[in-house]
Amino acid sequence: MPIIEVENLKKRYRDIVAVEDVSFTIEEGEIFGVLGPNGAGKTTSVECVAGLRVRDGGRVSVAGFDPGPDRDELRKILGVQLQSAALPNKLKVREAMELYASFYTNPADWVDLLDRVGLVDKQNAAYGKLSGGQRQRLSIALALVGRPRVAVLDELTTGLDPQARRDTWALIEDIRASGVTIVLVTHFMEEAERLCDRLALIDRGRTVAIDTPAGLIAGVQGEQRISFRPNVPLPTDDLLTALPEVTSVTRAGDTITVCGTGNLPYAVTTTLASQGVIATALRVEQATLDDAFLALTGRTLDGAHS
Numbered sequence: 001m002p003i004i005e006v007e008n009l010k011k012r013y014r015d016i017v018a019v020e021d022v023s024f025t026i027e028e029g030e031i032f033g034v035l036g037p038n039g040a041g042k043t044t045s046v047e048c049v050a051g052l053r054v055r056d057g058g059r060v061s062v063a064g065f066d067p068g069p070d071r072d073e074l075r076k077i078l079g080v081q082l083q084s085a086a087l088p089n090k091l092k093v094r095e096a097m098e099l100y101a102s103f104y105t106n107p108a109d110w111v112d113l114l115d116r117v118g119l120v121d122k123q124n125a126a127y128g129k130l131s132g133g134q135r136q137r138l139s140i141a142l143a144l145v146g147r148p149r150v151a152v153l154d155e156l157t158t159g160l161d162p163q164a165r166r167d168t169w170a171l172i173e174d175i176r177a178s179g180v181t182i183v184l185v186t187h188f189m190e191e192a193e194r195l196c197d198r199l200a201l202i203d204r205g206r207t208v209a210i211d212t213p214a215g216l217i218a219g220v221q222g223e224q225r226i227s228f229r230p231n232v233p234l235p236t237d238d239l240l241t242a243l244p245e246v247t248s249v250t251r252a253g254d255t256i257t258v259c260g261t262g263n264l265p266y267a268v269t270t271t272l273a274s275q276g277v278i279a280t281a282l283r284v285e286q287a288t289l290d291d292a293f294l295a296l297t298g299r300t301l302d303g304a305h306s
């Protein structure tokens with residue numbers, strides 16, 4: 001039974017249509033990603049789900065509540081970590097936690113939460129003195145203080161270095177393991193691929209696809225590419241170009257790159273082996289979510305046209 005249902009959501013800001021037609025359902029306990037380029041309407045969509053913006057059309061249900069009329073009920077079950085939410089620099093970590101805990105009748109133990117996000121030693125540090133990663137982790141702790149069933153996390157790892165990003169991913173997996181459903185807004189395909197059970201791809205205010213990361217990638221009809229260095233020089237490319245799987249063979253120095261379809265790595269390596277040639281430094285480039293997005297929209301996730 002889905003915990004969140006969004007059907008034909010619409011939202012405009014004066015003459016800008018931010019969300020034209022977004023629909024998705026989220027099962028309880030999922031990490032559900034909302035992925036798309038900047039300006040696609042991701043934040044606006046989840047803000048409508050969280051009751052922070054009033055939608056212009058469509059239907060939204062969160063655990064049976066409509067975020068419009070049932071805002072107070074929603075507040076009890078939904079925690080939100082918003083993009084670029086800032087606290088006063090002088091506010092101490094413990095003061096922020098106490099303040100947020102005071103909003104709820106049955107808040108989580110905030111010391112325990114700080115422990116989970118690795119900030120228990122920073123209780124007396126001022127917000128302004130925290131690093132980017134620490135601020136993000138604090139914002140997650142604040143989103144969880146009301147013991148939510150659903151946590152909405154928006155652009156959580158933007159601006160973090162790779163290590164802090166990986167630490168945050170581990171934390172999100174921990175939170176899900178504790179039973180919280182997570183809605184993760186992101187424009188990072190690695191993040192979506194690594195963390196999300198399912199994803200909605202959003203482009204120009206519309207849902208263009210919903211599936212698991214693997215399902216979205218498998219749907220890409222594009223070419224595969226493999227590169228290798230033969231252990232002995234290949235006098236001619238004919239051996240490879242004759243294969244039905246192969247569409248092109250190019251060389252750069254002693255590296256050969258083969259493009260094609262079907263089970264290309266198998267076709268190429270067995271053909272080489274039959275001639276006594278070993279493919280060294282073999283690399284298979286897999287299709288990515290970016291390829292899937294490009295195939296669906298003609299644009300890449302960073303917004304560039306193909």
Ligand SMILES: Nc1ncnc2c1ncn2[C@@H]1O[C@H](COP(=O)(O)OP(=O)(O)OP(=O)(O)O)[C@@H](O)[C@H]1O
Pocket residue numbers: 013016017018019036037038039040041042043044045187
């Ligand atoms: N408060 C606002 N007033 C007017 N236009 C807005 C407002 N917020 C967003 N928009 C516009 O609505 C469209 C969708 O924005 P939104 O922030 O929802 O997209 P997004 O996919 O979350 O992008 P980003 O990753 O850049 O936040 C954009 O064209 C944006 O400029």
